[in-house]
Amino acid sequence: MFLDRIVATKREEVEALKRTLSISEVERTISELPPCRGFEQALIGRNRPVGLIAEVKKASPSKGLIRQDFHPVSLAQDYELAGTDCISVLTDTDYFQGSNEYLKQIREQVKVPLLRKDFTIDERQIYEARIIGADAILLIAAILTKSELSSFYTLARDLGMDVLVEVHNRPELETVLDIGKATLIGVNNRDLKTFFTDLNVTEQLIGLMPKGIVAVSESAISSVDDVAFVRGAGAQAVLVGEHFMRQANIQEAVNELLGPVTKEGAAR
Numbered sequence: 459m460f461l462d463r464i465v466a467t468k469r470e471e472v473e474a475l476k477r478t479l480s481i482s483e484v485e486r487t488i489s490e491l492p493p494c495r496g497f498e499q500a501l502i503g504r505n506r507p508v509g510l511i512a513e514v515k516k517a518s519p520s521k522g523l524i525r526q527d528f529h530p531v532s533l534a535q536d537y538e539l540a541g542t543d544c545i546s547v548l549t550d551t552d553y554f555q556g557s558n559e560y561l562k563q564i565r566e567q568v569k570v571p572l573l574r575k576d577f578t579i580d581e582r583q584i585y586e587a588r589i590i591g592a593d594a595i596l597l598i599a600a601i602l603t604k605s606e607l608s609s610f611y612t613l614a615r616d617l618g619m620d621v622l623v624e625v626h627n628r629p630e631l632e633t634v635l636d637i638g639k640a641t642l643i644g645v646n647n648r649d650l651k652t653f654f655t656d657l658n659v660t661e662q663l664i665g666l667m668p669k670g671i672v673a674v675s676e677s678a679i680s681s682v683d684d685v686a687f688v689r690g691a692g693a694q695a696v697l698v699g700e701h702f703m704r705q706a707n708i709q710e711a712v713n714e715l716l717g718p719v720t721k722e723g724a725a726r
């Protein structure tokens with residue numbers, strides 16, 4: 459299964475990190491870094507009725523190469539100019555043709571809070587995320603134990619980052635809610651094991667979330683009707699990658715999908 463292959467690759471990457479990243483050294487470096495930009499806060503005070511995390515995504519396991527003419531900084535600048543609340547940057551190299559360098563370069567050029575989109579399975583990756591300039595990390599419930607979800611969440615928060623915790627089914631959501639830490643939860647409409655996508659997953663899971671959670675609908679969103687559907691289901695924000703990556707004019711595409719900026723920030 460593809461997800462198992464991705465996690466196996468991450469285990470190899472973590473072994474390499476163990477040789478190159480000293481936690482005491484990175485803790486010193488991190489203590490001198492400026493604070494993170496509020497990722498979750500940007501979604502709460504969103505620029506439009508529905509918040510947007512726009513993704514910088516060159517390729518994917520399900521679709522192969524998505525964007526040939528791929529200039530990550532220029533894409534991120536277009537997203538920023540279009541009033542995107544947050545940007546997600548895929549840093550996995552083997553399966554998404556992403557890079558830590560892309561996130562570092564984008565960090566230098568845009569002010570929008572950044573999500574490091576990767577498959578976190580070890581605490582070293584969390585330190586690494588902070589050092590390369592992430593404001594938030596993704597924790598995927600499908601690949602972590604309950605105890606890992608809890609301890610990785612706490613570590614990321616201790617390092618000043620926000621955490622988007624991703625679920626795809628009811629047992630995963632129940633585990634996350636049982637831990638009782640997550641305030642920002644993403645429902646992935648894509649089953650990462652089969653790649654099958656279904657926006658109804660958003661409707662099913664957001665209905666089970668308590669009040670106070672910032673809920674994000676992720677994946678397979680490509681039309682105004684899709685946005686209206688997940689918004690009607692209770693999503694305060696959407697995470698969109700492939701649809702934007704296939705457009706020639708990114709700024710126009712953002713405004714067509716989400717509507718114009720209204721700065722209708724909403725309380726939870």
Ligand SMILES: O=C(O)c1ccccc1NCC(=O)[C@H](O)[C@H](O)COP(=O)(O)O
Pocket residue numbers: 513515518519520521646648650653676677678679697698699700701
């Ligand atoms: O996108 C994939 O094919 C994929 C396969 C296996 C694991 C994760 C995968 N994608 C990560 C994501 O969650 C998406 O990049 C993100 O939600 C945006 O989705 P989309 O708008 O459909 O590009």
